[in-house]
Amino acid sequence: MDAKNQNNHANQTDNQRVNQSNNQAREEISAEYEELANQLYSLNQELNMLNSQKQELERSRELLRSVINNKQELENETLIPLAAGIYAKAGKIDVKQFFVNVGHKVMVKKTPEETLELLDKRMEEFENYESRLKDIFDSLQWRLEEIQTLMREQDV
Numbered sequence: 541m542d543a544k545n546q547n548n549h550a551n552q553t554d555n556q557r558v559n560q561s562n563n564q565a566r567e568e569i570s571a572e573y574e575e576l577a578n579q580l581y582s583l584n585q586e587l588n589m590l591n592s593q594k595q596e597l598e599r600s601r602e603l604l605r606s607v608i609n610n611k612q613e614l615e616n617e618t619l620i621p622l623a624a625g626i627y628a629k630a631g632k633i634d635v636k637q638f639f640v641n642v643g644h645k646v647m648v649k650k651t652p653e654e655t656l657e658l659l660d661k662r663m664e665e666f667e668n669y670e671s672r673l674k675d676i677f678d679s680l681q682w683r684l685e686e687i688q689t690l691m692r693e694q695d696v
Contacts, residue, residue: 562694569690576684583677587670594666601659607635608652 619627638655639647650658 566691566694569687569694573684573687573691576680576687580677580680580684583673583680587673587677590666590670590673594663594670597659597663597666601656601663604652604656604659608656 618630618633620630622628635652637649637651640650640655640658642648
């Protein structure tokens with residue numbers, strides 16, 4: 541090979557290496573993008589589930605506040621919800637104490653005020669957890685947008 545051919549061959553080899561490197565970088569960026577998109581989807585699902593739990597907990601807190609404020613109403617006959625739209629008639633309900641499941645099917649007696657305090661604490665824990673999830677979601681979303689920009693620039 542003469543010097544000109546050797547130079548052309550070297551340039552072609554260099555171009556092939558650059559193309560391989562660019563392709564590998566594109567594949568890595570695409571893989572990271574897909575992984576981040578999946579993580580964002582999972583986090584969004586978890587945030588939705590947490591929101592539902594918070595709503596249910598808030599309903600429980602409101603009901604308990606109502607019980608605390610209207611004790612005499614429950615000393616007469618009342619309806620107890622068993623399932624959606626299904627109730628049972630109950631006689632006098634003792635609203636001076638509640639039995640709270642603390643895990644592993646263990647029940648402890650609590651006053652209405654202690655029970656409300658427990659529900660308030662759970663709500664605070666839910667809100668702190670939600671805040672951490674939202675921070676993670678935001679940072680993942682920021683990175684995803686950054687990758688989208690890179691992909692547009694590289695025409696991935």
